[in-house]
Amino acid sequence: MNNEQISARLAQFRPPHWAQDPVGAGFVRGIALERDELVISLVLPFAELAVEAALHGLDAELCALSGARSVRWQLRVDVATLARTNEIQGVAGVRNIIAVSSGKGGVGKSTTAVNLALALKRQGARVGILDADVYGPSIPLMLGVPDARPESDDGKTMSPIEAHGLKANSIGFLVAADDATIWRGPMASKALSQILRETRWGELDYLVVDLPPGTGDIQITIAQQVPTTAALVVTTPQNVALADAVKGINMFRKVNIPVLGVIENMSYHQCGACGHREALFGEGGGVRVSTEHQVPLLGQLPLDANLCRQMDRGTPTVAADPDGHIARAYLDIAARVAAGLYFTGKTIPTSLYTRLV
Numbered sequence: 001m002n003n004e005q006i007s008a009r010l011a012q013f014r015p016p017h018w019a020q021d022p023v024g025a026g027f028v029r030g031i032a033l034e035r036d037e038l039v040i041s042l043v044l045p046f047a048e049l050a051v052e053a054a055l056h057g058l059d060a061e062l063c064a065l066s067g068a069r070s071v072r073w074q075l076r077v078d079v080a081t082l083a084r085t086n087e088i089q090g091v092a093g094v095r096n097i098i099a100v101s102s103g104k105g106g107v108g109k110s111t112t113a114v115n116l117a118l119a120l121k122r123q124g125a126r127v128g129i130l131d132a133d134v135y136g137p138s139i140p141l142m143l144g145v146p147d148a149r150p151e152s153d154d155g156k157t158m159s160p161i162e163a164h165g166l167k168a169n170s171i172g173f174l175v176a177a178d179d180a181t182i183w184r185g186p187m188a189s190k191a192l193s194q195i196l197r198e199t200r201w202g203e204l205d206y207l208v209v210d211l212p213p214g215t216g217d218i219q220i221t222i223a224q225q226v227p228t229t230a231a232l233v234v235t236t237p238q239n240v241a242l243a244d245a246v247k248g249i250n251m252f253r254k255v256n257i258p259v260l261g262v263i264e265n266m267s268y269h270q271c272g273a274c275g276h277r278e279a280l281f282g283e284g285g286g287v288r289v290s291t292e293h294q295v296p297l298l299g300q301l302p303l304d305a306n307l308c309r310q311m312d313r314g315t316p317t318v319a320a321d322p323d324g325h326i327a328r329a330y331l332d333i334a335a336r337v338a339a340g341l342y343f344t345g346k347t348i349p350t351s352l353y354t355r356l357v
């Protein structure tokens, strides 16, 4: 077998959201013929195990080139730590922090944060979620653990709550809802900073941070206090929401936090009976924001009664209906987020920046 021919074919493989092919990017670690099976090993520095399905599209050609009867893809995820633009100290054990924001309340930011976190996990990463929505923490409910309380055995640090395979912490676990709503900005952001740094997250590839809605001082303070790698903006297609999404993009740009893209939620409604799609809140808004402000549109989610019910019951859609079309949309978004983060970022040594103390 000629490995160079196999490599050359692999070098032509490039999913649209990848900036490089797996050979040029150095992901291919081994090509071997084991009896009549061609074994190709790849190590991905971002979470995208689902790429295996696309790689199988090469099987027939690779078999013809190598004389093998089948191809076995060995994929391993070893997420790279990426440089942040703000100079604050990283969080022990945490490789990358993704902030999920929205200009307006109620557009589905927390729903997106939870499902994105679960989708990143399905793509092969170790994931945590921090509910930074101090004024309306909804993550405990969405994860089905509204009464959980993080425990502390040393009085200084606390263990996160584990739910659906995610490590989670929220102001909602720690203080009564009415107490937090009267906090002023500085107190809220101080409390949040403490939760971020005093939680024993362990080793995480991605920590998803659900920011409070809006683009005011508190959001800026939080975004700057958290060593954020990059941010996402969630919007709905209405003009009012889009205008606020643009404010969100500009806010992150002002503080030098890269914006990975926009996610359009409640983009359309699909009739359960006939399958007809209707854009209830207008069409093309996400695409417009994306082209006018040069940020990728990472995905569009439908308005869906089941999704709403599943979130309210504490079984988020990616966990409740893992093979459904909505879960698949989130998996696709997770792949774009993970790959986007990697290809637009600068890799730094993990051991130096995320050492567990």
Ligand SMILES: Nc1ncnc2c1ncn2[C@@H]1O[C@H](COP(=O)(O)OP(=O)(O)OP(=O)(O)O)[C@@H](O)[C@H]1O
Pocket (backbone or CB within 6 Å): 102, 104, 105, 106, 107, 108, 109, 110, 111, 112, 133, 136, 138, 212, 213, 265, 266, 301, 302, 303, 304, 305, 307, 308, 309, 311, 312
């Ligand atoms: N695509 C969707 N289809 C149907 N319901 C949805 C969808 N996305 C979110 N919802 C529902 O809308 C409500 C608000 O969602 P969510 O709490 O995620 O919004 P939010 O932007 O985080 O709000 P806030 O930041 O103001 O707390 C929830 O009941 C949620 O289940």
